[in-house]
Amino acid sequence: MSEIEKHNYDVLVVGAGGAGLRAAIAARQAGLRVAVISKSLFGKAHTVMAEGGIAASMGNVNPRDNWQVHFRDTMRGGKFLNNWRMAELHAKEAPLRVWELETYGALFDRTKDGKISQRNFGGHEYPRLAHVGDRTGLELIRTLQQKIVSLQQDDARAINHEGADEGKMKVFAECTITELLKDDSGRISGAFGYYRETGGLVLFRAPAVILATGGIGKSFKVTSNSWEYTGDGHALALRTGSALLNMEFVQFHPTGMVWPPSVKGILVTESVRGDGGVLRNSEGKRFMFDYVPPVFRGQYAETEEEGDRWYEDPDNNKRPPELLPRDEVARAINSEVKAGRGSPHGGVFLDIASRRPADEILRRLPSMYHQFKELADVDITAEPMEVGPTCHYVMGGVEVDPDTAAATGVPGLFAAGEVAGGMHGSNRLGGNSLSDLLVFGRRAGDGAAAYVATLKGIYPAVTEGQLREAERTALTPFDVATSPEAENPYALHAELQQTMNDLVGIIRKEEEMREAIEKLESLKERTPRAGVEGGRRFNPGWHLALDLRNMLVVSLTVAKAALLRQESRGGHTRDDFPKMEPEWRAKNLICTTDGDEVIVVEQPMIPMREDLLELFDRDELAKYLTDAELPQEVQSS
Amino acid sequence: MSYDAQFRVWRGDDEGGDLVDYTVEVNEGEVVLDIIHRLQATQAGDLAVRWNCKAGKCGSCSAEINGRPRLMCMTRMSTFAENETITVTPLRAFPVMKDLVTDVSFNYKKAQQVPAFAPPPGLEPGEYRLAQIDVERPQEFRKCIECFLCQDVCHVVRDHEENKESFSGPRFLMRIAELDMHPLDALDRQHTAQEEHGLGMCNITKCCTEVCPEHIKITDNALIPLKERVVDRKYDPVVWLGNKIRRRPS
Numbered sequence: 001m002s003e004i005e006k007h008n009y010d011v012l013v014v015g016a017g018g019a020g021l022r023a024a025i026a027a028r029q030a031g032l033r034v035a036v037i038s039k040s041l042f043g044k045a046h047t048v049m050a051e052g053g054i055a056a057s058m059g060n061v062n063p064r065d066n067w068q069v070h071f072r073d074t075m076r077g078g079k080f081l082n083n084w085r086m087a088e089l090h091a092k093e094a095p096l097r098v099w100e101l102e103t104y105g106a107l108f109d110r111t112k113d114g115k116i117s118q119r120n121f122g123g124h125e126y127p128r129l130a131h132v133g134d135r136t137g138l139e140l141i142r143t144l145q146q147k148i149v150s151l152q153q154d155d156a157r158a159i160n161h162e163g164a165d166e167g168k169m170k171v172f173a174e175c176t177i178t179e180l181l182k183d184d185s186g187r188i189s190g191a192f193g194y195y196r197e198t199g200g201l202v203l204f205r206a207p208a209v210i211l212a213t214g215g216i217g218k219s220f221k222v223t224s225n226s227w228e229y230t231g232d233g234h235a236l237a238l239r240t241g242s243a244l245l246n247m248e249f250v251q252f253h254p255t256g257m258v259w260p261p262s263v264k265g266i267l268v269t270e271s272v273r274g275d276g277g278v279l280r281n282s283e284g285k286r287f288m289f290d291y292v293p294p295v296f297r298g299q300y301a302e303t304e305e306e307g308d309r310w311y312e313d314p315d316n317n318k319r320p321p322e323l324l325p326r327d328e329v330a331r332a333i334n335s336e337v338k339a340g341r342g343s344p345h346g347g348v349f350l351d352i353a354s355r356r357p358a359d360e361i362l363r364r365l366p367s368m369y370h371q372f373k374e375l376a377d378v379d380i381t382a383e384p385m386e387v388g389p390t391c392h393y394v395m396g397g398v399e400v401d402p403d404t405a406a407a408t409g410v411p412g413l414f415a416a417g418e419v420a421g422g423m424h425g426s427n428r429l430g431g432n433s434l435s436d437l438l439v440f441g442r443r444a445g446d447g448a449a450a451y452v453a454t455l456k457g458i459y460p461a462v463t464e465g466q467l468r469e470a471e472r473t474a475l476t477p478f479d480v481a482t483s484p485e486a487e488n489p490y491a492l493h494a495e496l497q498q499t500m501n502d503l504v505g506i507i508r509k510e511e512e513m514r515e516a517i518e519k520l521e522s523l524k525e526r527t528p529r530a531g532v533e534g535g536r537r538f539n540p541g542w543h544l545a546l547d548l549r550n551m552l553v554v555s556l557t558v559a560k561a562a563l564l565r566q567e568s569r570g571g572h573t574r575d576d577f578p579k580m581e582p583e584w585r586a587k588n589l590i591c592t593t594d595g596d597e598v599i600v601v602e603q604p605m606i607p608m609r610e611d612l613l614e615l616f617d618r619d620e621l622a623k624y625l626t627d628a629e630l631p632q633e634v635q636s637s
Numbered sequence: 638m639s640y641d642a643q644f645r646v647w648r649g650d651d652e653g654g655d656l657v658d659y660t661v662e663v664n665e666g667e668v669v670l671d672i673i674h675r676l677q678a679t680q681a682g683d684l685a686v687r688w689n690c691k692a693g694k695c696g697s698c699s700a701e702i703n704g705r706p707r708l709m710c711m712t713r714m715s716t717f718a719e720n721e722t723i724t725v726t727p728l729r730a731f732p733v734m735k736d737l738v739t740d741v742s743f744n745y746k747k748a749q750q751v752p753a754f755a756p757p758p759g760l761e762p763g764e765y766r767l768a769q770i771d772v773e774r775p776q777e778f779r780k781c782i783e784c785f786l787c788q789d790v791c792h793v794v795r796d797h798e799e800n801k802e803s804f805s806g807p808r809f810l811m812r813i814a815e816l817d818m819h820p821l822d823a824l825d826r827q828h829t830a831q832e833e834h835g836l837g838m839c840n841i842t843k844c845c846t847e848v849c850p851e852h853i854k855i856t857d858n859a860l861i862p863l864k865e866r867v868v869d870r871k872y873d874p875v876v877w878l879g880n881k882i883r884r885r886p887s
């Protein structure tokens with residue numbers, strides 16, 4: 001048995017992306033002692049990769065924008081499966097959260113009158129995304145990182161020290177949480193993990209844990225996501241007895257790079273289309289005009305001319321169909337490639353070169369220019385890009401209370417950001433994640449602080465037995481390494497990714513999903529035998545062996561929920577059930593685990609509040625809701 | 638289109654280590670990081686390396702390739718001859734932890750020593766008005782992905798461990814310049830840049846600018862202007878005094 005380092009905190013934030021950092025700021029500002037834990041270095045979380053912008057209805061570019069319009073767009077984008085209370089809070093609070101960033105030092109691009117500039121994005125009725133070129137996520141994470149430092153500097157000043165004081169808020173970088181701990185009464189008591197750098201084990205005692213661990217994309221082969229996205233938070237929540245919802249909804253971003261093979265999946269920001277880029281097939285045709293689905297008919301331009309006019313005069317023209325929500329565009333590209341009208345490397349063409357002057361492209365999309373130039377030898381100011389769908393975001397996640405971010409079923413557990421479910425329904429609009437991180441990150445910090453206050457200083461205990469158990473699990477990959485049946489974690493991972501990509505990908509069929517579940521179950525049997533060579537110091541093989549356990553249980557929730565939901569909606573497309581069914585809209589699928597077994601059950605949705613329903617035309621609602629759910633027909637006078 | 642390349646990778650930890658030779662497959666379009674990953678998956682499961690985005694956006698995968706500080710994910714294999722031996726070593730200016738991973742905590746300590754943005758009193762959230770032209774200068778510096786390649790290459794610390802105490806390095810001197818140029822920042826930055834962060838030790842060799850993967854003109858646009866402003870101030874006793882007095886109440 002090895003020495004285990006021990007710490008005591010009031011609130012533990014697992015994750016140092018936008019959601020985690022915003023939560024930590026809120027909890028610290030409520031007077032609590034906070035630890036932030038992150039698998040990578042401080043400032044490198046996935047949020048840093050976000051490009052396009054943060055959605056908030058500030059109305060700086062088009063004054064007609066307001067929270068109601070944003071709410072409507074979000075619900076439409078999610079095909080009305082969203083948790084409407086979350087969508088409401090998000091739309092109302094996003095502007096305040098963005099303005100707040102300026103007081104932390106963020107420098108957004110500006111409008112002519114000096115306000116924060118806002119750009120167009122798919123599914124947003126007005127220009128709504130606050131941005132910094134195409135590196136908005138970097139600005140967001142650096143700003144929050146610098147705000148954390150500034151709070152540490154305040155703490156130092158309060159005790160007459162210079163510089164920063166880490167006594168009340170500390171970031172534990174390159175540290176992975178492997179287990180959450182509960183006391184006898186089922187309340188959170190802490191978390192257990194290891195330092196990646198040294199391999200040392202560590203216990204954090206804390207009555208409140210906020211999960212802000214991001215997504216699950218590393219279970220898929222073609223993805224825009226980094227190694228961090230192994231669904232740890234999703235799996236931790238399941239193992240602790242909480243629940244996940246909407247796991248069948250995985251967003252495939254329509255435009256990932258397709259060539260060269262080593263960069264396949266890397267994101268090409270939607271701003272390319274927001275700023276005038278168009279999609280063409282091998283025949284040179286702007287095919288998106290053929291793919292406007294009935295629910296959106298009438299809201300998008302029907303001719304290229306009208307679509308083009310919209311960039312200059314959005315009040316009198318409809319937007320081009322390249323800016324439909326992502327699920328629609330991804331499916332359209334998929335169909336074009338299948339029909340043999342794809343580009344040489346199996347994608348379609350994304351063309352901005354022929355549509356905008358080179359200097360404008362360079363100014364608005366500098367990092368895209370850089371990315372294509374350096375990785376694919378393509379000059380996007382002179383030639384079209386080749387793009388295709390890539391696994392990008394998981395709409396599903398921990399079931400939470402909208403107002404406090406408290407996770408279902410486990411007192412002291414909270415979740416915010418991509419790891420939380422509900423907000424985006426069946427499909428997330430671009431830009432709505434960064435705003436989600438800020439709105440619900442803050443709410444989670446406040447929610448955790450309010451919960452901790454109710455404990456009056458008496459915190460749930462961690463037992464020695466729990467510690468030893470967690471230690472045993474964490475070190476298993478070293479013990480099994482010498483067994484003749486030992487498996488290579490990298491090979492297991494590759495099998496898992498191929499399975500999810502081929503069988504539970506963008507278009508799904510019953511037989512394939514059954515096959516996937518079988519494969520996943522057999523991988524689940526083999527994973528405990530994943531062995532590693534070498535020692536405990538920064539050993540990526542060991543890290544992966546432990547992450548695999550999480551990826552597998554999360555992949556099983558995706559596959560099992562996808563098999564159950566017999567309709568197509570947002571990020572879930574069934575070849576065998578191609579239609580959207582109002583009966584299914586009224587239901588969420590809830591995943592829990594019993595031991596190793598994943599269980600999925602249906603749960604009715606809470607009907608939308610009257611005043612929110614009134615924001616929509618009855619005709620539009622009728623496309624999504626069952627007759628029984630529709631508001632009473634008002635007598636026309 | 639595949640070929641076998643010769644790689645020499647530094648393997649070891651804080652107690653010592655050595656260059657180890659590998660022969661490894663390379664495919665069309667790949668970058669150095671792809672090859673390191675292939676080594677991990679096939680020959681050296683415990684080879685330590687940092688990375689996240691694989692697209693030059695996070696600044697995690699810094700290392701020295703043939704002695705030159707670079708991002709592994711942005712270094713294409715096609716820039717080397719097929720028969721060339723490619724040597725990958727950890728950043729030299731920071732203590733090694735394992736293989737290609739170094740202890741970069743120096744940078745996070747320096748970051749904590751730069752006083753944060755001080756918002757102007759009386760301006761509420763939502764009331765900030767800034768001209769695009771005024772934000773563009775500090776925005777250039779905010780493109781920084783904190784890869785610390787500039788910190789690694791700058792000779793003031795690269796060969797002089799003892800200077801680390803008094804020198805914050807190009808990344809953080811640039812951060813001070815950024816705040817100094819922020820149209821709304823309310824603090825005096827120029828004095829501390831010189832007295833506490835070692836601006837005077839920079840002798841404008843521009844090595845930092847040369848390695849910056851974001852192509853930020855660190856020396857020309859941040860360090861030299863900051864130096865000029867410091868000099869102006871030094872010789873102007875009234876400004877100098879005025880600043881001291883204004884700073885007190887905060």
Ligand SMILES: Cc1cc2nc3c(=O)[nH]c(=O)nc-3n(C[C@H](O)[C@H](O)[C@H](O)COP(=O)(O)OP(=O)(O)OC[C@H]3O[C@@H](n4cnc5c(N)ncnc54)[C@H](O)[C@@H]3O)c2cc1C
Binds near residue numbers: 037137267
């Ligand atoms: C290329 C790309 C571009 C995008 N562009 C946009 C955009 O323009 N607009 C938009 O709104 N959204 C965008 N998104 C989506 C958005 O960036 C993410 O959904 C969002 O950043 C997730 O933030 P988060 O705070 O939930 O998690 P992250 O920022 O991913 O942070 C997760 C944190 O959890 C930590 N962690 C995970 N597991 C553990 C563990 N077991 N122990 C300890 N720590 C752990 C990680 O180390 C990390 O610090 C984009 C996504 C990608 C991939």
Ligand code: SF4
Binds near residue numbers: 792806846
């Ligand atoms: S210009 Fe200054 S900071 Fe940059 S490398 Fe040279 S001495 Fe160092």
Ligand code: SF4
Binds near residue numbers: 811
């Ligand atoms: S200034 Fe350039 S080289 Fe230095 S840390 Fe930032 S991105 Fe890296």
Ligand code: FES
Binds near residue numbers: 687688696697699711
């Ligand atoms: S992996 Fe992010 S910069 Fe190389």
